[in-house]
Each structure stands twice: as C-alpha cells, then as structure tokens.
Amino acid sequence: MLPCVPDNLPLLDLRWREVLPLVGRANAALARYDGMLQTLPNSAILLSPITANEAVLSSKIEGTQATLDEVLEAEAGLITSETRRGDIEEINNYRAAVGIAEAALADRPITLSLIREVHQQLLRGVRGRDKTPGKFRDDQNWIGRRGDTIDKARFVPPSPVTLFGALENWQDYIGLESEDPVLQTAVAHAQFEILHPFKDGNGRIGRMLIPLILYQRCALSRPMFYMSEYLEAHREDYYDRLLGITDYQDWHGWITFFLQGMIEQAEANLRKVKSIRDLYEESRRTVVELTHSQFAMAAVDAFFTRPIISGTAFADAAGFNNRVTANNMLRQLETNSLITKIRDGSGRTPAIYAFPQLINIAEGKPVFKEIEPRLL
The missing domain is CATH 1.10.3290.10 (Fido-like domain)
Structure with missing residues (x-):
C-alpha cells in the first residue's frame, strides 16, 4: 500500500445542504449540555x-x-x-x-x-x-x-x-x-x-x-x-x-x-451532569443537617473530587483540624448509609471509603451495590 495523501483543509466539496440539519441539531444539543455546565x-x-x-x-x-x-x-x-x-x-x-x-x-x-x-x-x-x-x-x-x-x-x-x-x-x-x-x-x-x-x-x-x-x-x-x-x-x-x-x-x-x-453523547452527558448536580445539592443539605459541622460542605467536596478516598486523604482534603473529628464524621456518614467502607483501617494503614451513588452515575451502571442511600 502507498501512504495516504490527506485532503487539504478546509474541505471544499462537502454536501452542505445534507449535513446542515445535523449540524444544527448538534449545536443545539451541545448548547443544552453547556447550559447545564454553567449551572x-x-x-x-x-x-x-x-x-x-x-x-x-x-x-x-x-x-x-x-x-x-x-x-x-x-x-x-x-x-x-x-x-x-x-x-x-x-x-x-x-x-x-x-x-x-x-x-x-x-x-x-x-x-x-x-x-x-x-x-x-x-x-x-x-x-x-x-x-x-x-x-x-x-x-x-x-x-x-x-x-x-x-x-x-x-x-x-x-x-x-x-x-x-x-x-x-x-x-x-x-x-x-x-x-x-x-x-x-x-x-x-x-x-x-x-x-x-x-x-x-x-x-x-x-x-x-x-x-x-x-x-x-x-x-x-x-x-x-x-x-x-x-x-x-x-x-x-x-x-x-x-x-x-x-x-x-x-x-x-x-x-x-x-x-x-x-x-x-451530549444528551447522555446532560443526564449525567444533572444527576451529579442533584446528588451534590442533596448531599450538601443532608450532610449539613446530619453533622452540623463546619466541615460539612468541604467533606462533600472531598468525596466528589475523590469518590474513593482514604480516611487520611479525606481529613486533609476537607481541612479537618484533627483526625479524630474527621473519623467521627466518616462514622456518621457510614452509619447513615451515605458512604461505604471498602477497607478497614489497621495501625498506620487508613480505612478506605467509597461514595457508591456518584461512582455508579459516572460509570453509567451499578458498579457498587446500592446501600439504601438516603440521598436518592
């Protein structure tokens, strides 16, 4: 086979009349998705x-x-x-x-x-x-x-x-x-x-x-x-x-x-982003009401940034003053089925926690077994 000779851009011989309706629909779908991004x-x-x-x-x-x-x-x-x-x-x-x-x-x-x-x-x-x-x-x-x-x-x-x-x-x-x-x-x-x-x-x-x-x-x-x-x-x-x-x-x-x-893909992404936004808003309300902690919103942000996270990384990401306070919050969230522990801590090895609802939304399928989440 001989090497391909690429076309020069921009293309001059497209069947414009046939593709324009699809171009319009793609622009509209992208605009709807971006509108959600901006919220x-x-x-x-x-x-x-x-x-x-x-x-x-x-x-x-x-x-x-x-x-x-x-x-x-x-x-x-x-x-x-x-x-x-x-x-x-x-x-x-x-x-x-x-x-x-x-x-x-x-x-x-x-x-x-x-x-x-x-x-x-x-x-x-x-x-x-x-x-x-x-x-x-x-x-x-x-x-x-x-x-x-x-x-x-x-x-x-x-x-x-x-x-x-x-x-x-x-x-x-x-x-x-x-x-x-x-x-x-x-x-x-x-x-x-x-x-x-x-x-x-x-x-x-x-x-x-x-x-x-x-x-x-x-x-x-x-x-x-x-x-x-x-x-x-x-x-x-x-x-x-x-x-x-x-x-x-x-x-x-x-x-x-x-x-x-x-x-x-724009329509699928729009549904995912809406689900994540709704989960985020509900998570912040629930964690604030549950813990009454000054770290509540930072704790939610930590789990959205890293849906699987160690106790040590969680404390650092959420800005806790000490690990005892951070561990108390993790226990509250786990007890109320907001997160699930996937590895116990031992000695200097920290426990690891997951936020199943968010991971399942991101992957578009139930990767983690549902834990009767209060947030959905």
Missing part, C-alpha cells in the same frame, strides 16, 4: 469522576482493561493487581495530559507545540515510552494486525515527507473562526487520526482534542465534553468511517456519524 457551582469538583471515566474509556479503545473503580481504588491506596497496574498508569497519564492541555488554553491556542507537550506526558513511563514521546514521527508507520508488513496494512498514514506540511495545514484549520465549531471539530478529529503524526498515542490525543477545539471555538464554557463513551460503544463503525474517508473520500459518512454521536 454547576464548581464544575471541576463535580465533574471530576466523569473526567476520570473519559480517561478510562479513551484508553480502553486502545486496549487497556482497567475500570473507573479500579483507577479510583488505586488512587486511594488499595493494592492493584500487576495485570492492571500498567493500565492504571496509562489512564493517570491521560488525566495528567488533559490537565496540561486545559491549563495551557487559558493563555494560548491549540498548537502543534502544545500537542507535542501533551503527548510527552501521555507516554511518560508507560507503554509507548520508547516511541519518541513528544516528537512527530520521521519514519513511515502503518496500521494492521500485529506482525503484518506494510503491504498487508489496513491503513498507511501520510509519508513523513508530507506530514509536517499537513500538520501545519491542520493547525491553521483549527484556528479558523469562519467554520461552524461542531463541523470543524468533526473534520479536525478525523484529519488528526488520518495524519497519525505520532508513533503511538494518536487515538487518545485525537479524542482529547475534541473538547479542547470546542472550547477554543467558544462552543463550550469549559473543555469538558467527552465522546469516548459513544466511540467505544461504536468502535467498529468509528474505525470504518475513518477508513471511509481515506478509501472512498467519504467525508459525508464520517461527519454524519460523528455529529450523530455528538448529539447522543
């Missing part, structure tokens, strides 16, 4: 579990098997099996890379330099660390079954000779303000995957760019719109539609797929 008192705290779950799902598309609860348990200090440890490190790198990108957008636009910086963090010390993290490839790569030679490849990205020019064209394109934001995001994500500029990590970086581009174009008030749940559920179609672009010039099929996914 949140502290979106970084409330959406922390969803942000972590995006890292889990995006990494899962690339072959990791760790689940959100396993990631949160490891973060809290529970011993992780060797088979999951590498996966969890990759997922935590993804979360750190997202943090770097979001912080950078406060001062500068998305650039190739920023993407290299984010990529370096993504592969730091994990699978792919030997594949020049932070550098665009200077040799030919291809996608196929393990062990296949290039002549049996399913897809051969552009030659390194033409790659940098295509990347500069891509960077110029995402800076255009004349393109519709959701259409621009659909095209930019696909083009990044087609260019496949790194030796590893291209899929994760490409999915990470979706909310960043929407935020840069002011379609989101915060870069917190995640599509990996939809793309993981439709993984085969996802790859087939991308190949449709390079095999048959079918940009229309890709854009239709992506925008329909954006609509469905």
Whole structure:
C-alpha cells in the first residue's frame, strides 16, 4: 500500500445542504449540555469522576482493561493487581495530559507545540515510552494486525515527507473562526487520526482534542465534553468511517456519524451532569443537617473530587483540624448509609471509603451495590 495523501483543509466539496440539519441539531444539543455546565457551582469538583471515566474509556479503545473503580481504588491506596497496574498508569497519564492541555488554553491556542507537550506526558513511563514521546514521527508507520508488513496494512498514514506540511495545514484549520465549531471539530478529529503524526498515542490525543477545539471555538464554557463513551460503544463503525474517508473520500459518512454521536453523547452527558448536580445539592443539605459541622460542605467536596478516598486523604482534603473529628464524621456518614467502607483501617494503614451513588452515575451502571442511600 502507498501512504495516504490527506485532503487539504478546509474541505471544499462537502454536501452542505445534507449535513446542515445535523449540524444544527448538534449545536443545539451541545448548547443544552453547556447550559447545564454553567449551572454547576464548581464544575471541576463535580465533574471530576466523569473526567476520570473519559480517561478510562479513551484508553480502553486502545486496549487497556482497567475500570473507573479500579483507577479510583488505586488512587486511594488499595493494592492493584500487576495485570492492571500498567493500565492504571496509562489512564493517570491521560488525566495528567488533559490537565496540561486545559491549563495551557487559558493563555494560548491549540498548537502543534502544545500537542507535542501533551503527548510527552501521555507516554511518560508507560507503554509507548520508547516511541519518541513528544516528537512527530520521521519514519513511515502503518496500521494492521500485529506482525503484518506494510503491504498487508489496513491503513498507511501520510509519508513523513508530507506530514509536517499537513500538520501545519491542520493547525491553521483549527484556528479558523469562519467554520461552524461542531463541523470543524468533526473534520479536525478525523484529519488528526488520518495524519497519525505520532508513533503511538494518536487515538487518545485525537479524542482529547475534541473538547479542547470546542472550547477554543467558544462552543463550550469549559473543555469538558467527552465522546469516548459513544466511540467505544461504536468502535467498529468509528474505525470504518475513518477508513471511509481515506478509501472512498467519504467525508459525508464520517461527519454524519460523528455529529450523530455528538448529539447522543451530549444528551447522555446532560443526564449525567444533572444527576451529579442533584446528588451534590442533596448531599450538601443532608450532610449539613446530619453533622452540623463546619466541615460539612468541604467533606462533600472531598468525596466528589475523590469518590474513593482514604480516611487520611479525606481529613486533609476537607481541612479537618484533627483526625479524630474527621473519623467521627466518616462514622456518621457510614452509619447513615451515605458512604461505604471498602477497607478497614489497621495501625498506620487508613480505612478506605467509597461514595457508591456518584461512582455508579459516572460509570453509567451499578458498579457498587446500592446501600439504601438516603440521598436518592
């Protein structure tokens, strides 16, 4: 197979009349979701579990098997099996890379330099660390079954000779303000995957760019719109539609797929965010009434930031003056079925607690057995 020759952006031959209704629906769905985001008192705290779950799902598309609860348990200090440890490190790198990108957008636009910086963090010390993290490839790569030679490849990205020019064209394109934001995001994500500029990590970086581009174009008030749940559920179609672009010039099929996914994901995200907001408000009222503590609201924030947390980390996060007071509150919350203990403390080893309702909302399924929560 010969290397792919990518289209120049912006695209000039789309069937605009056919995609415009879907573009309108995607913009409307995104606006409804963002409206809910703007009602949140502290979106970084409330959406922390969803942000972590995006890292889990995006990494899962690339072959990791760790689940959100396993990631949160490891973060809290529970011993992780060797088979999951590498996966969890990759997922935590993804979360750190997202943090770097979001912080950078406060001062500068998305650039190739920023993407290299984010990529370096993504592969730091994990699978792919030997594949020049932070550098665009200077040799030919291809996608196929393990062990296949290039002549049996399913897809051969552009030659390194033409790659940098295509990347500069891509960077110029995402800076255009004349393109519709959701259409621009659909095209930019696909083009990044087609260019496949790194030796590893291209899929994760490409999915990470979706909310960043929407935020840069002011379609989101915060870069917190995640599509990996939809793309993981439709993984085969996802790859087939991308190949449709390079095999048959079918940009229309890709854009239709992506925008329909954006609509469905916006609606799913809206339901999740509303459930988390309602749980947060009810949790704060309940914990204040139950404990009459000056630390009540900080305690709730601690569990929303880290839904699985050790007693020690809880005391520090909530700002308790001493551990005895913190442990008393934890006992009250556990007795009233607001949290559940998943490991007893022993000596210097602290107990670990989970907030099942929040974890179940974030994962979209009952990971933890319900404990007859008073909050629902």
